[in-house]
Every structure is written in C-alpha cells, then in structure tokens.
Amino acid sequence: MMDKVIFGDNQFFGVNHMSEQTAIKQAQKFRTADDIYKTLEYVNDIGIKSFMFTTHSQLEEVFEKIKKNPKFHDFKLYPSMPYAHKYADALVELGPFEMINKFTPGNKLVSGLKGVGSVLSANPVPIMKLLVDSEMKLLKGMNVQGIFLLNIVTDLLLGLEMHDILYEFAQYTEKKYNVKAGFFTMNYAKLHDVLVNKLGLKDPIIVSNINKIGFRMNPSKVEVESILAKEDSYNIAMSFLASGALRPKEAADYIASIKGVDAVLFGASTPSHIKETKQIIEEIFNR
C-alpha cells in the first residue's frame, strides 16, 4: 500500500511542461544539493513520507545527507529509471550499441561476454537488469519501496510491442529488490491493456497524467476515465494541476469526481505551495 500523497522532483531539475520560463525560475531555486535537501526536509517534516524521483546524479549528495539524519527513518523512496536524459537521449544520439557501451564501460559482466552486440541480440533482459542494478547502487541501504520505469522507456517498449521486457522488469524488481515495479506512461489506455490483459500482472502500478483538462491523457480523456474506473490497476495521477493550467480547487474536485485514482504525485518548489497541495490532495481522499 502506497501513500496517497507522493512528492516528485521535476521542480528540482527545471522541468515544466507548460512554460520554459517557469522551469528556469524553479531551477534557480535549486542550485545546490543543500537547496534540494532543505526542501525534502520540509516535505518530511510536514508528513509527506514518499518521494518519487528520477535517478539523477545530482541527487547522490542529497541522499548522503538523508542517510545521516534519523528523522528520515520512515521516508520512502521511489526511484524512477533510467534517468531519461542520461540514457534515452544517449539512445537517440548514439544509437543502442554505443549507448550501452557508454554506460557500462569496464563492467565485468558485459566485458566478460563477447561484445555488447551479442548480448543485445541474444536477449535484452540482462542489459535491463544491469541498468537497474547500476541505478540502484545510488540508493544502497536506503528505504526503497518501489522501482519505477520512466515513460520514455515504458512507452518505447510499448510502441515496439516488446512487452516481455515490461514483464521481466516487474519480475526482477520483486525478485532482486523485493519491491513492486511501477510504470510511468503517456499512453495509459494502451499500457493498462498490455499489463493487465496481455501480461496478466495483478494490480500493476501505473503513473500517468490525470487532470480536468485531459492534458496528455492519451488516447483521450474519456477513454482513460473509463479504464481507471475498472479499478484493476493501482493508479497514480501526475500533472493533476496540468502544469499550472488548473486552479488547485477545480483540479482536486475533478480527481475526487472520477473513480480509480489511488494516489497523487505532485511537485512544488515553495513550502507554502507544498503544504497547500498536500492538504488539497488529502482532502480529495477524505471525501
């Protein structure tokens, strides 16, 4: 069972889907690891106990501080991987072979095999496991409660119909790390169909955009709503404020009015916004 309120990390790294200017302003607030740490400390203090983030190397220093502070003992981490810009851009830039070469240099497992190409051609699953392990090193000894696959990869595999890897990913996180897998997607309806109907995963965790104006609810708001209502997956709403296009009250009223949303992932950069949004989300689930 996950918390209803999950804190995200877009604001730390200058990501805003609606405005480049907003992204720049937010990024200015978080120049150092200490800026990020202080915000997470506030988040933890006011009782938000779940943090979902991309495995950005800048967070390494932040986690070192968190490890040392006992008040974070019940703070749960949900890493999302692979960090999109690190791997996916490299995939686009360099192509699949050079990308793997770049990120696994000197790795004994890979170099022990006959070239990366043969590994991939035989089976991409070992590569997937290798990348998960490499990302998880950052979080050794920390309270990881779930491992999430970012939408750039989930949706690429979905598009290419490489569904087995989604299945293998879910198996691997449970077997090796004893936590459930989660999937970010911009294609909720398609992914739900694959995970639930084709792969037979029970209550898979899916993170997708869910908001009143239907921003990035593909293929359509109506279709997403009807599948959410089936309640046979664990659904986390992101962009519930549609990157700022909605007022908090109307955004919350919408989430409360539809069936099937189990938790809300949000990001904000100022203490007052964080607190306010937390209260709004809690109120949704208390209705």
Next chain:
Amino acid sequence: MKRVGLIGIGKMGLSHLAIANQTPGIEVKAICDTSKQLIRAIEKNTKFVCYTDSEKMIKEVPLDGVMILVPNAYHFDLVKYCIEKGIHVFVEKPFTLSYKDSKYLVDLAKLNNVKGQVGYVNRFNPVFQRVKKLLDHNIIGEVSNYVNRMTGGVILKESSKGWRNDYKKGGGCLFDYGPHCFDLSSYFFGTDVEVQSSVLKKVFSTAVDDMVYATLLHNNKIVGFNYINWSDGSVRKATNNIEITGSKGKILASKQELSIFLTEANKELNLEKGWNQMYVTDENMDVPYYLRGEDFSRQLIEFSDLLNGKIEESISSLYSASITDRLLEETKSLNKELL
C-alpha cells in the same frame, strides 16, 4: 491499412519505428538497416521483418510508403529510387544536401504521381499551427517583420573532431539547426523568399559555424531576422522562439507558449486589447500514441493521411522542404568568410 517500410533504424529511426507501429491507418511491414548486429537484435526481439539491403526490401515486400531515416547524404538516392518505383515517401530533414537535387526530386515526384513528406516536425506543433492560423486570418494586421531564434546546447566546448565539425558530413550549426529555423520561417511567411545577407561564425568548432545570422525577405515585403546558435549553454534542449510584428499587434511564440498583443480587442476570437496569454495546454493534444511529444505523433498521422488519400498534400511537402534547402545554400554562399 497502408503498408510501410522503414530504412535506417538509428538516431531517429527507433522512435519513428515505435510511433509508426502505433499510428492508425498504417502497418509497418518491414524495416531495414545496414548494421547486421542491430538488425539481428531487432529481428530476435520484435515482430518486424528485417532487411540489411533496402532495394531487396522494396523488391520483396509490397509497400505503399517508405520512411527514409538514413544519414542526410543518402536521402537523394533512396528517395529517387522509391519515387521511380511509385512508392510514397517520408524523409527526415533536410530533404537533400543541395537545392538542385531537391528540386529534381520535387519534379520527379510530380511526374510519377508520388506523394512526399519531409520531417519538419515543428509544423505539427499545436502552438505553431495556431500561430499560422492567426497569421492567415490577419489577426495582427499586416506583418512587417519578425525575429526567429533557434538556440540549443549542442557544441559547448572546443572541438575539432567528429562529423559535426565537418561540412562534408553535414556538420555545422547552419545545416543542423538551420533547416528547422528556416522551415518555420517559410511555413509562417511563405516560400516566395530569399536570403538578403548572412554571417556565419565559429564559437567552439574549428571548421564549421556555431552560429548564424541571416536576413530573409518574403514576398518582397516581410523582412525576417533568423538567429541560429547551437552553442548556447543556457538552454536545456533546442528552443524555438519567434516574435512577429504586424500593423495591429504582435505575436510571441515558442513550442509551448503563445502571447498575443493587440491594439484593438478581437471579439470573435475572444482576445482582449493588450496582451493575451495562451499555453499549449489550451490546445487539444490527444494522440493515439505518445513517445517524444505530440508533434512527432501528429507528423506520422499526417503521413498516414497522405497514404490513405485523406489529404492531397502534406503541410510539410517536398516542395516546401526544397525551398528550405535553397535558403541554406543562399545563406552559405552569401557569407563571405567563416568568422
């Protein structure tokens, strides 16, 4: 259902493959790449029929359309081959490496009744499409001038190696970013355009330009300043910004945001006198499948519509792309020396 083949599963190819595979109205029948390793991997892990020889693929598999996603230098030969076989084409930008070649292919396609589309993805951005509509309806009056900027952080340190530092291999900011910038200018202001002046300047590269200043004149009437820079470390990813000035107002637009200034209110469009702000979230962005942004999905929906006869010509046609190639050539030749 129209049958499609893809040639070149590299940089852009993989994401095009995923998107094409999920686009209604088309079915990916075969793919081709010269890398045997890659093809073996794809063949083992996906349902796609694979080839390493594109002519063999085209001979053996009945196809309605081919997507050409190979390095720029090979565009001409492959597009020509497909057109001669009567197969419709989608080709990544730029169309070819010279205006002469592009113009030849435009005529050849017409002669063979073949339809074509070039991968100028900005034309499928909902905000830019909105801007185009506003301009077509003269919402800001008669346009006199514009400033079109495209900046990004591709080359951020001293570099003398790699294809990006070699004009022969399609390197340089003008040939990498320039096509997108110029194509957007001719999308908004028309293909009756010529370059008036240009300056190419190095920043970090040793043999190619890192920034471009070019003045364009459309219809002998609209003057446009195009500023292109791939050595700007302040931007997270390639960014397009355009400022358009008309007799009744002004438009500022990027891929995500649109500001409109009007000297008089426009009741029909619900626009106030003064500044009006619009966001990408105001547009209907639903796509059947999303991978790298709606623009890429919408681009292939257009190709599907072209193959299925739902539209006669793509908004990113071979012709408009050939004009972009001409603008690149004019910019290069007007520049006296690489500063």
